[in-house]
Amino acid sequence: xxxxxxxxxxxxxxxxxxxxxxxxxxxxxxxxxxxxxxxxxxxxxxxxxxxxxxxxxxxxxxxxxxxxxxxxxxxxxxxxxxxxxxxxxxxxxxxxxxxxxxxxxxxxxxxxxxxxxxxxxxxxxxxxxxxxxxxxxxxxxxxxxxxxxxxxxxxxxxxxxxxxxxxxxxxxxxxxxxxxxxxxxxxxxxxxxxxxxxxxxxxxxxxxxxxxxxxxxxxxxxxxxxxxxxxxxxxxxxxxxxxxxxxxxxxxxxxxxxxxxxxxxxxxxxxxxxxxxxxxxxxxxxxxxxxxxxxxxxxxxxxxxxxxxxxxxxxxxxxxxxxxxxxxxxxxxxxxxxxxxxxxxxxxxxxxxxxxxxxx
Ligand SMILES: *[C@@H]1O[C@H](CO)[C@@H](O)[C@H](O)[C@H]1NC(C)=O
Ligand SMILES: *[C@@H]1O[C@H](CO)[C@@H](O)[C@H](O)[C@H]1NC(C)=O
Ligand SMILES: *[C@@H]1O[C@H](CO)[C@@H](O)[C@H](O)[C@H]1NC(C)=O
Ligand SMILES: *[C@@H]1O[C@H](CO)[C@@H](O)[C@H](O)[C@H]1NC(C)=O
Numbered sequence: 001x002x003x004x005x006x007x008x009x010x011x012x013x014x015x016x017x018x019x020x021x022x023x024x025x026x027x028x029x030x031x032x033x034x035x036x037x038x039x040x041x042x043x044x045x046x047x048x049x050x051x052x053x054x055x056x057x058x059x060x061x062x063x064x065x066x067x068x069x070x071x072x073x074x075x076x077x078x079x080x081x082x083x084x085x086x087x088x089x090x091x092x093x094x095x096x097x098x099x100x101x102x103x104x105x106x107x108x109x110x111x112x113x114x115x116x117x118x119x120x121x122x123x124x125x126x127x128x129x130x131x132x133x134x135x136x137x138x139x140x141x142x143x144x145x146x147x148x149x150x151x152x153x154x155x156x157x158x159x160x161x162x163x164x165x166x167x168x169x170x171x172x173x174x175x176x177x178x179x180x181x182x183x184x185x186x187x188x189x190x191x192x193x194x195x196x197x198x199x200x201x202x203x204x205x206x207x208x209x210x211x212x213x214x215x216x217x218x219x220x221x222x223x224x225x226x227x228x229x230x231x232x233x234x235x236x237x238x239x240x241x242x243x244x245x246x247x248x249x250x251x252x253x254x255x256x257x258x259x260x261x262x263x264x265x266x267x268x269x270x271x272x273x274x275x276x277x278x279x280x281x282x283x284x285x286x287x288x289x290x291x292x293x294x295x296x297x298x299x300x301x302x303x304x305x306x307x308x309x310x311x312x313x314x315x316x317x318x319x320x321x322x323x324x325x326x327x328x329x330x331x332x333x334x335x336x337x338x339x340x341x342x343x344x345x346x347x348x349x350x351x352x353x354x355x356x357x358x359x360x
Contacts, residue, residue, distance in 0.1 A: 165359020
C-alpha cells in the first residue's frame, strides 16, 4: 500500500516537473490592416501599474525600443543615456501556455529596452509604440526572455491574415495545435549580419523548376516581418510572373493593368472567385535532401478589387541587396520556428491544408 502511494507521489512529481520544464511562453500577434504591420503586445511595468504596449515585430532589429511616454509608470531600474535615447530596464509580463492556450501569467521578469523619441516611430501605425527586436543577435527581446526563464533559445511566429484574429509568438518550445501538431519541415538557418536567411536550391511553380542563373539564388532568401510582400530580384520575379500568367490565362483569367506595387494583375473572369492559381515551392536544403516550402492560394495573390487579383510579389530591381526577401503576406498562416539552439528553421505546411489558421 505504502509502496503504491509512493509510486503515485513519484509519478505526479514527475508530471509536475515535466510541466514546468516544458512551460511555454506566448504573447499575442496582431495585424494592423491599413499598414500591414504585425505587432505584439507586452505588458511593461510590474503588478497593478503595468501598461500594455504594442511593438512591431522585427526579425532584423537588435535593439528593442519604444516611445516610453506610452508607459504609465516606468520603474527605470537602471537608466543611462544613449544617442537614440535612454536605455532602461523594466519588468514585462507574459503568458505561459499549455496545448497552445494561455493558462496563466508567468512571474514577471526584467528586460532591457531603449526609450526613443517620437520621430523614430515614423511610418508606424498609430497604435504601435516601438519595435521588438527579434534578431539572431546577442540581446534581442526573445533571447532576454529565454534566458530570464532559463528556457531553450528559440521562438516561433504564426502571423494571422486579418486584423481581428490574434496570432502567436511563442518563446521557447511552441505548442501550436496542442495534441494535433502540424507537420514541420527543417532547414538550416544562415545567420548573416544580424539577418535570418535560408539557402535556396531552386524555385518551382506548379512543379516545374524556374530556369534561373544559379548565382541569383546563391545569397539565399532573407526572412522579414516588416516587408509586406516578398521582394524578388527582377529575373526571378519575371520567371515567376511568366509561369503564373500562363496558368492564370489557362484557367480563364485575363491580364489587366498593374496595381502598384504589383505588376501582374488579373480579371477573374470565367475562373470565378479563384485564388488558387499557381503553387510556388521554394526548394531548401533538408536533412540530406531537398525539402520544399509550399505557397499557394492567398499566400500567392492579393485581392485588389471585387474582380481583380494580383500576384502578391514585388519586383526588387536588377541589383537588390538580397535577391529574395520573404515578406509577411507569404508568411501568414504558417508556423515558423527559429531555433538558435540548433541554428535551424522549421516551417509548417500551409495551415489552410489542415483547415486551421494562425488566428484564434
Ligand atoms: C521583476 O523581475 C525581476 C527579475 O527579472 C524579479 O526578481 C522581480 O520580482 C520582478 N518584479 C516584480 C514586481 O514582479
Ligand atoms: C545586429 O548585430 C549583429 C551582430 O550581433 C550585426 O552584425 C548587425 O549588423 C546588427 N544589425 C543591425 C541592424 O544593427
Ligand atoms: C542595401 O544595403 C545598403 C548598405 O548596407 C543600405 O544602405 C541600403 O539601405 C540597402 N538597401 C535596401 C533596399 O535595403
Ligand atoms: C478540410 O475541410 C475540407 C472541407 O471543408 C475537407 O474536405 C478536408 O478533408 C479537410 N481537411 C483536413 C485536413 O481536415
